Amino acid sequence: MMSLDLIALGYAAIGVAIAIGAALAGRRPTAGDVLMLTAVWPLAGPMLLFGDRDRADDHELVSALARASTSPLASVLPDAETARVLQAQLREASSRLADLDHVLARPDFDPASAQRRASELTARGSSAAAATAQLRVRTLDQLRDLRERYRSELDEVRELMAQLVTQAELVRLQPSIAQASSELVRELVSRVEGLGDLFAYQASLEYEPAPDRSA
Amino acid sequence: MSAFAEPLPYAPRGPALALAALGPVAIGGILAIRAETAAPLFIVPAVIFGVVAATSPALYIASAATGTAPPLAKVIRAFGVALGAFGIALAGLLLPAAFLALSSVETVMTFAAASAAVAAAAFFGLRRLAHELVSSTAEAFPGAATIKPSLTASTVFFVWSAATIGIAGRLWWDLASEVLS
Amino acid sequence: MIGAAIDIGTGTTTREHRPPALIDQLLRDRDAIVARIAAGKDLMTLTRTMVATIAIAAAIVGAALGSYRGGIQIGYAAIKLPIVLLGTAALSAPALTAIGAALGRRSRLTADLALVITSLAYGALLLAACTPLILLGRAIDLTYHQMILATVVMFSVSGIASLRMVTRALADERGPGRTSAVIGLCVVFALVGGQLAWSLRPYLLRPRTQEVPFLRYTEGSLFDAITGAIRSARGIYTRDSAPLGD
Numbered sequence: 001m002m003s004l005d006l007i008a009l010g011y012a013a014i015g016v017a018i019a020i021g022a023a024l025a026g027r028r029p030t031a032g033d034v035l036m037l038t039a040v041w042p043l044a045g046p047m048l049l050f051g052d053r054d055r056a057d058d059h060e061l062v063s064a065l066a067r068a069s070t071s072p073l074a075s076v077l078p079d080a081e082t083a084r085v086l087q088a089q090l091r092e093a094s095s096r097l098a099d100l101d102h103v104l105a106r107p108d109f110d111p112a113s114a115q116r117r118a119s120e121l122t123a124r125g126s127s128a129a130a131a132t133a134q135l136r137v138r139t140l141d142q143l144r145d146l147r148e149r150y151r152s153e154l155d156e157v158r159e160l161m162a163q164l165v166t167q168a169e170l171v172r173l174q175p176s177i178a179q180a181s182s183e184l185v186r187e188l189v190s191r192v193e194g195l196g197d198l199f200a201y202q203a204s205l206e207y208e209p210a211p212d213r214s215a
Numbered sequence: 216m217s218a219f220a221e222p223l224p225y226a227p228r229g230p231a232l233a234l235a236a237l238g239p240v241a242i243g244g245i246l247a248i249r250a251e252t253a254a255p256l257f258i259v260p261a262v263i264f265g266v267v268a269a270t271s272p273a274l275y276i277a278s279a280a281t282g283t284a285p286p287l288a289k290v291i292r293a294f295g296v297a298l299g300a301f302g303i304a305l306a307g308l309l310l311p312a313a314f315l316a317l318s319s320v321e322t323v324m325t326f327a328a329a330s331a332a333v334a335a336a337a338f339f340g341l342r343r344l345a346h347e348l349v350s351s352t353a354e355a356f357p358g359a360a361t362i363k364p365s366l367t368a369s370t371v372f373f374v375w376s377a378a379t380i381g382i383a384g385r386l387w388w389d390l391a392s393e394v395l396s
Numbered sequence: 397m398i399g400a401a402i403d404i405g406t407g408t409t410t411r412e413h414r415p416p417a418l419i420d421q422l423l424r425d426r427d428a429i430v431a432r433i434a435a436g437k438d439l440m441t442l443t444r445t446m447v448a449t450i451a452i453a454a455a456i457v458g459a460a461l462g463s464y465r466g467g468i469q470i471g472y473a474a475i476k477l478p479i480v481l482l483g484t485a486a487l488s489a490p491a492l493t494a495i496g497a498a499l500g501r502r503s504r505l506t507a508d509l510a511l512v513i514t515s516l517a518y519g520a521l522l523l524a525a526c527t528p529l530i531l532l533g534r535a536i537d538l539t540y541h542q543m544i545l546a547t548v549v550m551f552s553v554s555g556i557a558s559l560r561m562v563t564r565a566l567a568d569e570r571g572p573g574r575t576s577a578v579i580g581l582c583v584v585f586a587l588v589g590g591q592l593a594w595s596l597r598p599y600l601l602r603p604r605t606q607e608v609p610f611l612r613y614t615e616g617s618l619f620d621a622i623t624g625a626i627r628s629a630r631g632i633y634t635r636d637s638a639p640l641g642d
Contacts, residue, residue, distance in 0.1 A: 004595055007317055040486040043509050047440045050506050300498035307494020310487045311588045324619045339498040
């Protein structure tokens with residue numbers, strides 16, 4: 001029999017190894033995370049590694065298509081591989097929306113505070129600092145707009161998925177309308193593929209060159 | 216024509232098959248630590264995968280001969296999904312089994328813990344295999360709300376399962392005798 | 397307000413994410429906590445809070461149990477009981493996702509882990525609420541065996557409450573694998589928890605106990621003790637006499 005000491009030591013060693021692995025992978029665990037990993041790594045490890053991305057909506061597109069596939073709509077649905085690619089796109093968009101929510105919830109990302117700061121600096125005559133503050137205000141506005149666009153697109157996609165599931169039930173009763181429902185499928189696929197444009201827009205925001213302040 | 220038809224919401228894929236490959240090695244490692252010999256590291260995976268490889272063609276032949284077999288490609292896929300299910304189940308039971316096995320004084324309890332984990336994972340794998348074979352056989356549409364296997368298909372699967380479990384059990388018992396001696 | 401931030405989109409404050417608010421929500425509105433877990437909102441913060449909750453609550457209960465004998469046993473039990481609960485949770489929780497996924501349930505590892513640890517935290521809080529009863533047992537000089545029985549009842553109540561939270565959270569799921577996963581979790585939890593608790597005993601000691609060990613000498617696992625008892629009942633003994641109890 002292995003002594004409890006040895007089992008406990010081995011258990012803690014695995015936790016420390018995971019913490020080191022997470023640090024090397026760029027996750028930057030805090031001291032609390034390291035303690036948690038040492039104590040309860042089977043719980044904390046997946047949390048740290050997979051974060052909050054493992055959500056119910058991670059599979060909702062695949063699930064909606066699966067339900068529709070048992071109806072006459074099956075002939076107009078995308079194939080399994082395409083569905084998985086679309087699901088990954090949807091998951092990425094949901095993840096980015098969650099990131100934006102998290103970022104914009106921070107106290108130092110409050111647009112009203114940033115605007116007040118810019119006004120104070122302008123009133124004080126610090127033009128360079130005020131210009132930077134105004135830039136921050138514009139950036140925060142862009143982030144808010146981006147978040148609203150993500151939210152709006154995801155809402156539309158989710159409504160289309162719900163409509164697809166409902167339409168599948170209707171088609172089950174009236175198989176003749178299956179082909180006519182293909183427009184709904186095309187719209188859904190197009191919307192999800194269109195999320196790629198939003199990713200590109202976000203990338204353009206992130207790589208927007210800083211304004212020339214030499215003047 | 217859409218090829219998208221997955222009756223169950225979740226089908227284990229690549230990483231699950233990797234777990235299926237590594238899980239028995241890990242169980243063998245636990246037994247190897249207690250037995251103080253490396254033999255179980257190789258014997259456990261050999262027993263599990265050897266038995267499946269040896270008996271799976273028989274299931275297809277018997278099913279096809281009785282007219283209850285899905286296409287060969289779907290049978291292969293079903294076995295892949297079932298192996299993945301086995302791997303995932305074993306991965307979740309590995310930590311409890313390791314703790315129970317390594318903290319026991321009696322080697323019998325060590326072996327019992329490891330056996331229970333493998334047996335439970337095998338049970339879930341077989342259950343998943345049965346479901347995958349049935350859902351592959353029945354048409355997705357126009358399908359009934361519930362897909363039920365025929366009596367013949369059930370009998371074939373039951374006999375095959377019993378034989379596979381019997382063979383694996385005997386080989387496992389021989390391994391136990393060697394480890395416990 | 398200082399330290400608070402407004403989520404412009406939803407109007408909720410991030411104070412909801414702070415530990416005291418989470419614990420309060422766990423006691424008052426478990427459906428909201430379950431919804432938060434299902435949405436995958438900030439599960440790492442939730443997990444940290446619940447792990448800390450279990451550690452503190454179990455330490456309080458352990459100290460109360462140890463106070464039956466008093467002295468150093470208060471500290472020993474306060475250290476060991478959190479280890480038992482957290483260790484059992486860590487080793488058993490992945491079984492819920494694993495068994496469910498094997499049977500076709502949609503795999504959501506982090507949400508399932510958060511659910512298990514949160515429901516355990518709820519049970520630990522209920523146990524902590526029972527500490528006045530444990531202290532009352534000492535105050536009115538309940539016998540050792542009566543205390544054992546009372547402790548078993550309290551732990552059973554909290555265990556049932558935790559299990560009920562898990563089953564209610566999964567009740568809204570459609571699809572296969574749910575029931576088998578919960579049953580599998582219960583079986584694994586019982587086996588691992590039993591073995592770990594057995595290994596780290598004693599918690600409740602008779603007041604007249606002279607020497608207080610941190611861990612009782614390990615003659616074997618819980619299952620070794622059960623098989624030994626079965627052998628003894630059949631007249632098969634491995635030693636001349638049993639050691640004297642405390």
